[in-house]
Amino acid sequence: MKRPDSRTLALGAALALSVAAALQPEAEAEQPTYDVIAFVDITGSMNARDYAAADGKPQSRLDAVKSRLATAVGRLPCGSRFGLGVFTERRVFLLFEPMETCRNFNAISGAIAGLDWRMAWEGDSRVSAGLFRAIDAARPAGADVMFLTDGQEAPPLRTDMTQSYDGEKGDVRGLIVGVGGTDLVPIPKYNDFGREVGFFSMDDVPQASRLGPPPEAAESLPGYNARNAPFGEMPAGEEHLTSVKEPYLRELGEMTGLGYARLGAPDDLAAAIAANARPRPLPVAIDLSPAPAAAALLALVALFGAPLVARLRRSRQTYA
Amino acid sequence: MSWIGFDHPWALLLLPLALLPLFVSPLRLSSVPSDEVAPPDPLSAIAGATIAGLGALAIALIVFGLSGAHRRDQTVERRGAGANIVLLIDRSSSMDSTFANRAPDGGEESKSAAARRLLTDFAARRPADRVAVAAFSTAPMLVTPMTDKHDAIRAAIAAIDRPGLAHTDVGRGLSLAFSLFDDESSETSRAIVLVSDGAAVIDRRVQDALRDAAARDPVRLYWLFLRTQGAKGIYDAPAPGEPDSPQVYPERHLNLFLKSLGLPYRAFEANGPKEVSDAIREIDQLEQRPTTYREVIPRQDLDWLCYWLAAGALLLLLGAKFAERRLDDGPIAADWNYGARPAGRAT
Incomplete structure (x- = not known):
């Protein structure tokens, strides 16, 4: 038999390559996935409206979190797991344990949409205590923590006492997400039926901490009375207004080994999760079949294209 | 195409x-x-x-x-025997102690751990169900909306033995539960399963709201009462001459109130994990109604x-x-x- 010509070779090569592609060669690769429990602050200051919705209307911090968090969770790679909890007073309440994000996205986004300040069981907002509890709550699930808050401590912290974190710094990873604008805004006030009745005024909220023993040299404070006013009179202050307390949240992050990010667009939020949470490599198979298939296509294009090009060139020579 | x-x-x-x-x-x-x-x-x-x-x-x-x-990926509608169930779960801190009202140790599990274990089995046995989970304590909380994703249901049930809160506001919890049935849940197969270890006085206004809700959306109602040793039971009537008020006998009065809603209603009083398991098995048998649920055939x-x-x-x-x-x-x-x-x- 004669030596096969170039067309037979091209055809044979295309056949062999397409069989190779049909056999679906695969390579093993690892994709990072994340396992986080988000705790959302549902205290009163999260009702302050310093965001704008897509239609330009003022949006409360809690609504801003709800709309962005759900989208950000959708951006996490499939195989990631997401749990949800709420924070108020000085503790957290876990709503559900982490679940896979892609298959259960409707349940997750429905649960996030169901978050409401009315779920809150007490009015206090001890952010640091809540954060420490959140870390404790994430530990048994083996998940990382995400704590979304404006950092508004209510009642305010004692300036003469420093806080400390007893846990092991960095054994749970994750991030604190600062929510709110940098300008002070008023906090809406609600009555017993949950209807909005104006804003908190300076006299409605304690402007300084009254917890613990009075500070030294309290006698010299204005209005001091050993029995009735051991801390002196309540000073004027801005605790009835709120803004995101970034330096404080960064400090808490340093203390606990968590990262810090400001609530941004959903993509940025997903990127912040990826940057601060522990990536959990999930083996995924990468399909290699496009390579032989593309080569087979090239062989066929050469097989059919070369004579066409040659014919065109010849016809140009003829008429030239 | x-x-x-x-x-x-x-x-x-x-x-x-x-x-x-x-x-x-x-x-x-x-x-x-x-x-x-x-x-x-x-x-x-x-x-x-x-x-x-x-x-x-x-x-x-x-x-x-x-x-x-x-x-x-294709979703196919399948018909099965099951129900659209709202699990309304008490997350008050008393659920974290055992039926003998002690802190759980190796030998005895807490009420919430027992509920978690048995409800997880319950959901796993019933692939045709759509389930929503709500929790209540001081305030009612939506945990997961009505879903047929059993992963999600499992994750929601898994959280019920996490530390709970202080109070037991059953009334508002029930009114949240009524609101969780969506248009997709066929009317003939709706059920609310209330799991709690205590009851509380239901506010008059909430009572009215619940009566309205019960008239609007007829559901079947189950109350699984996890009775702690020494606590008052559903059927404990006051001795003659003693005042019979919801403040003193909240469980008895919640039972009376739920009966008065005019819905198909069953109460189960369980004094231990075994009885919880029996009650759940009975609910399992009762709630076998034709439902449509969706199954996803992956791409x-x-x-x-x-x-x-x-x-x-x-x-x-x-x-x-x-x-x-x-x-x-x-x-x-x-x-x-x-x-x-x-x-x-x-x-």
Whole structure:
């Protein structure tokens, strides 16, 4: 038999390559996935409206979190797991344990949409205590923590006492997400039926901490009375207004080994999760079949294209 | 064709390449000046068209394969026996102690751990259910909306033995539970399963709201009461002469109130994990109504099929190629070689 010509070779090569592609060669690769429990602050200051919705209307911090968090969770790679909890007073309440994000996205986004300040069981907002509890709550699930808050401590912290974190710094990873604008805004006030009745005024909220023993040299404070006013009179202050307390949240992050990010667009939020949470490599198979298939296509294009090009060139020579 | 999808639709731009075989044959050109010299032969025409078609088909199939053709995931509605269930779970801190009202130790599990274990089994046994989970303590909280994703249901039930809060606000919890049935949950198969270890006085206004809700959305109601040792039970009536008020006998009065809603209602009083298990089994048997639920058939890649079909087409082409005979190299040419001169290579 004669030596096969170039067309037979091209055809044979295309056949062999397409069989190779049909056999679906695969390579093993690892994709990072994340396992986080988000705790959302549902205290009163999260009702302050310093965001704008897509239609330009003022949006409360809690609504801003709800709309962005759900989208950000959708951006996490499939195989990631997401749990949800709420924070108020000085503790957290876990709503559900982490679940896979892609298959259960409707349940997750429905649960996030169901978050409401009315779920809150007490009015206090001890952010640091809540954060420490959140870390404790994430530990048994083996998940990382995400704590979304404006950092508004209510009642305010004692300036003469420093806080400390007893846990092991960095054994749970994750991030604190600062929510709110940098300008002070008023906090809406609600009555017993949950209807909005104006804003908190300076006299409605304690402007300084009254917890613990009075500070030294309290006698010299204005209005001091050993029995009735051991801390002196309540000073004027801005605790009835709120803004995101970034330096404080960064400090808490340093203390606990968590990262810090400001609530941004959903993509940025997903990127912040990826940057601060522990990536959990999930083996995924990468399909290699496009390579032989593309080569087979090239062989066929050469097989059919070369004579066409040659014919065109010849016809140009003829008429030239 | 909505069931077919492409991962890389831009790769479909290569599809016009499939037209190439219609202009060029994979067989060698012969320098016969005109095919008029050969008598018209339908068989040859068919063979020629087939060869061109096979080439076009092979190229098109490879392009389809490269663009990641797949069958999209399909949801099929299935009919099964189950229910649309709202699990309304007490997350007050008393749920974290045992039935003997002690802190749980190795020997005895807490009420919430028992509830968690048994409800997880319950959900796992019932694939045709759609389940929503709500929790209540000081305030009612939506945990997961009505879903047929059993992963999600499991994750929601898994959290019920996490530390709870202070109070037991049953009334508002129930009113949240009524609101969780969506349009998709067929009216004949709605049930609320209330799991609690205590009751509380229901505010008048909430009572009215609940009566409205019960009249609007008829559901079947189950109360699984986890009775702690020494606590008052559902059926404990006050001794003669003692005041019979909801403040003193909240469980008895919640039972009376739930009865008065006019809904199909069952109360189970469980004094230990065994009785909880029996009660859940009974609810399981009672709630077997026709439901429709959706099952997702995951997407299926079709590129391997495209490549095999392309390989088949190429195999036929290769066969044609090997069957190729030239005018100048076979005995067949002997009769016809008047018009031909020994051909040079065409390529």
